[in-house]
Amino acid sequence: MTQYYYAPASTGNFSAGFDLLGAAFEPVNGQVLGDVLAIRGECATTKLSLSGRYQHQLPTDSTDNLILHCYQLFQQRVGKTLPGLDLHLFKELPVGSGLGSSACSIVVACFAFNHYFAEPLSKAELLQLMAEAEGGVSGSVHYDNVAPSYLGGLQLMLPGSAHLCRNLPWFDHWQVVLSYPGTTLSTKAARAAIPSQLPLKTSIEFAAGLSRFVSALYCQDEVDAIAALHDVVAEPARALLMPELPALRQALTELGVAHVGISGAGPTVFALCQSEQIAAKAATYLASHYEKNQDAMTHICRLASAGARAVKDPTQCS
Numbered sequence: 001m002t003q004y005y006y007a008p009a010s011t012g013n014f015s016a017g018f019d020l021l022g023a024a025f026e027p028v029n030g031q032v033l034g035d036v037l038a039i040r041g042e043c044a045t046t047k048l049s050l051s052g053r054y055q056h057q058l059p060t061d062s063t064d065n066l067i068l069h070c071y072q073l074f075q076q077r078v079g080k081t082l083p084g085l086d087l088h089l090f091k092e093l094p095v096g097s098g099l100g101s102s103a104c105s106i107v108v109a110c111f112a113f114n115h116y117f118a119e120p121l122s123k124a125e126l127l128q129l130m131a132e133a134e135g136g137v138s139g140s141v142h143y144d145n146v147a148p149s150y151l152g153g154l155q156l157m158l159p160g161s162a163h164l165c166r167n168l169p170w171f172d173h174w175q176v177v178l179s180y181p182g183t184t185l186s187t188k189a190a191r192a193a194i195p196s197q198l199p200l201k202t203s204i205e206f207a208a209g210l211s212r213f214v215s216a217l218y219c220q221d222e223v224d225a226i227a228a229l230h231d232v233v234a235e236p237a238r239a240l241l242m243p244e245l246p247a248l249r250q251a252l253t254e255l256g257v258a259h260v261g262i263s264g265a266g267p268t269v270f271a272l273c274q275s276e277q278i279a280a281k282a283a284t285y286l287a288s289h290y291e292k293n294q295d296a297m298t299h300i301c302r303l304a305s306a307g308a309r310a311v312k313d314p315t316q317c318s
């Protein structure tokens with residue numbers, strides 16, 4: 001019997017936490033915004049077929065697909081040669097979008113293999129495997145897409161701690177509009193734009209902003225949490241890659257949006273809204289001013305508190 005697995009889209013950085021904060025999101029209208037992997041059964045040689053809105057953005061040769069790469073990594077990590085699998089990927093996240101597309105495929109694949117083979121890897125081992133696979137694509141290991149896509153929620157990375165990451169509090173009424181213009185930005189290229197060293201002043205501003213945001217979440221101080229959302233690391237360095245951001249921010253702020261930031265490495269932007277009404281206005285604005293082609297999309301989302309999981313049907317994941 002076919003088994004289906006799903007992992008949600010994610011927004012890395014969430015402005016205040018370059019490489020250290022990431023959130024999983026799902027559309028409030030129940031649409032699927034993430035990848036679904038089907039394991040259709042076992043066969044002599046592992047094979048992968050593709051469908052989904054964004055399958056045309058994937059490498060045409062499926063041996064270059066991260067799903068198959070992850071199966072090799074998974075077998076190496078468990079130390080066994082496993083049976084061939086008949087796999088099908090429903091690719092519903094655009095590639096190079098800032099929505100954690102490669103991370104989403106990596107997460108759904110690693111989660112599915114571990115579940116299918118009766119969990120030979122622990123949660124922490126699986127998360128490390130996912131991060132290493134993501135590092136192979138983006139040029140350096142960062143957990144801020146794989147952790148939320150795997151575990152759900154808003155995750156704070158804890159480098160050096162055995163915990164790896166922790167789920168943070170959130171504000172239940174917050175909605176986030178994600179708008180992808182339909183154009184691509186390579187994560188590797190967007191990471192190359194970030195300076196390798198930060199001045200002391202910027203380092204202190206970064207630490208202050210992230211600490212202020214996290215403490216405001218724990219105290220449920222909404223005003224302070226929103227005020228802390230400043231990206232002092234990635235946004236200044238990526239300004240040339242995201243030239244429309246200042247005008248979008250101004251217009252959306254006038255509509256009542258609490259904060260506008262770059263989702264991951266861009267070009268998707270996220271608009272943090274304190275009510276459904278403002279989110280609806282922001283989505284209408286972004287759909288007409290930021291979408292550029294047929295691949296573009298804009299979704300009103302809530303935090304996806306659950307991450308990767310087995311699902312009954314590839315069209316019903318929320």
Ligand SMILES: Nc1ncnc2c1ncn2[C@@H]1O[C@H](COP(=O)(O)OP(=O)(O)OP(=O)(O)O)[C@@H](O)[C@H]1O
Pocket residue numbers: 057058059064065066067094095096097098099100101102103105137138145185186187188264265266
């Ligand atoms: N299943 C897959 N999903 C996404 N990308 C894949 C997949 N298989 C192979 N790739 C390749 O991995 C690379 C992903 O590039 P990149 O890291 O820039 O995108 P991304 O992870 O989608 O970005 P973002 O995290 O900003 O959404 C592309 O070269 C793409 O062709």
Ligand SMILES: N[C@@H](CCO)C(=O)O
Pocket residue numbers: 012013018019020098099100142144145187190191234263264265266
């Ligand atoms: N933290 C990563 C996320 C990539 O989606 C970056 O900004 O490069």
